[in-house]
Amino acid sequence: MTGANSAVGTRLLTRLLESGRGDIRVVAGVRRQQAVDDLPQAAGMTPAIIDYDDPDSLIAALQGVECVVHLAGILFESKTSDYQTANVGTTRALIRAAQSTSVRHVVFISSLGADPRSPNGYFRSKGEAEQVVANSGIDATIIRTPLLLGPDTAGGRALLRSASQGTVRVLGGGAHRLRPLDIDDLCAAIAGCGERPVCGVRTLDLVGPTTLSYRDLLHQTAVRLGRQVAVKSTPVWLARLGAAVVGLTRSGGMTPTVIDVITSDEEVAQNADADLGIRLTPLSDTLAKLGDPAP
Numbered sequence: 541m542t543g544a545n546s547a548v549g550t551r552l553l554t555r556l557l558e559s560g561r562g563d564i565r566v567v568a569g570v571r572r573q574q575a576v577d578d579l580p581q582a583a584g585m586t587p588a589i590i591d592y593d594d595p596d597s598l599i600a601a602l603q604g605v606e607c608v609v610h611l612a613g614i615l616f617e618s619k620t621s622d623y624q625t626a627n628v629g630t631t632r633a634l635i636r637a638a639q640s641t642s643v644r645h646v647v648f649i650s651s652l653g654a655d656p657r658s659p660n661g662y663f664r665s666k667g668e669a670e671q672v673v674a675n676s677g678i679d680a681t682i683i684r685t686p687l688l689l690g691p692d693t694a695g696g697r698a699l700l701r702s703a704s705q706g707t708v709r710v711l712g713g714g715a716h717r718l719r720p721l722d723i724d725d726l727c728a729a730i731a732g733c734g735e736r737p738v739c740g741v742r743t744l745d746l747v748g749p750t751t752l753s754y755r756d757l758l759h760q761t762a763v764r765l766g767r768q769v770a771v772k773s774t775p776v777w778l779a780r781l782g783a784a785v786v787g788l789t790r791s792g793g794m795t796p797t798v799i800d801v802i803t804s805d806e807e808v809a810q811n812a813d814a815d816l817g818i819r820l821t822p823l824s825d826t827l828a829k830l831g832d833p834a835p
């Protein structure tokens with residue numbers, strides 16, 4: 541597993557380790573010792589510090605591995621991490637290493653909207669990474685996901701923060717349509733891929749059971765917290781303009797690219813829950829699992 545310290549990674553690790561399955565061993569790939577110390581610790585998990593610029597570190601981590609789950613990736617760029625490095629470069633380096641080892645299956649977590657020809661840098665990078673995986677010659681499952689909701693996801697934390705305020709300003713009045721996915725459902729799907737690998741390459745859209753606007757999602761979250769939230773609108777064009785101006789002196793953060801991603805409608809032609817053999821968690825249960833906002 542790459543990005544083992546990510547929100548999805550830690551949840552997936554906990555799930556695998558708690559399953560009590562002695563036959564599943566996990567190599568948890570992270571970039572720093574600090575991340576190793578923060579991982580859920582249990583028998584069956586071996587941490588590995590990997591450096592995507594050092595093929596030997598990747599090859600060493602992949603020794604004896606049958607299935608790789610590639611989670612490392614970003615939406616928010618920073619001074620030290622951009623889409624090409626974090627989303628495309630990591631995938632290239634990992635696949636190159638996997639091609640020289642025993643890896644038989646790759647599970648890659650992508651994003652709805654991924655497209656190598658997209659004018660949006662994030663969607664383009666996820667699309668390019670998908671191509672690297674699909675052309676690797678290794679069997680692969682590419683799962684395109686929407687907004688992920690879980691206690692430790694960035695989306696879940698932002699939702700709780702906003703829903704716990706009396707009045708909140710949201711992009712475009714929160715009119716964009718979402719299909720939020722419970723992080724545990726994604727973890728169940730990934731675990732299933734590891735247990736029941738398929739031949740060839742499949743690209744699947746996996747979304748949550750409910751379609752609703754971000755505005756409605758905020759209201760439902762506020763109700764669960766026993767509160768009411770008044771939603772005001774910041775026009776998307778104004779937010780993009782502000783982000784572009786800020787971007788003249790600062791890199792990363794809330795860029796126009798990110799704004800376009802998080803205000804995109806999440807639509808799919810066909811949901812892959814049945815293909816992946818999972819039962820989707822009702823949205824109300826997912827919201828209940830988010831807990832309370834951080835103090």
Ligand SMILES: NC(=O)c1ccc[n+]([C@@H]2O[C@H](COP(=O)([O-])OP(=O)(O)OC[C@H]3O[C@@H](n4cnc5c(N)ncnc54)[C@H](OP(=O)(O)O)[C@@H]3O)[C@@H](O)[C@H]2O)c1
Nearest residue numbers: 543545546547548571611612613621626649651686687688
């Ligand atoms: N959360 C969502 O709503 C959502 C939606 C669609 C797709 N996804 C995709 O699902 C995957 C997991 O998401 P998440 O929310 O669980 O991630 P997350 O918590 O934000 O963690 C990001 C992970 O990527 C690693 N990373 C960041 N920059 C890197 C770089 N330059 N090189 C190598 N590793 C780097 C981080 O490692 P360090 O701690 O070392 O920086 C961390 O392990 C990601 O690929 C993400 O794009 C997530």
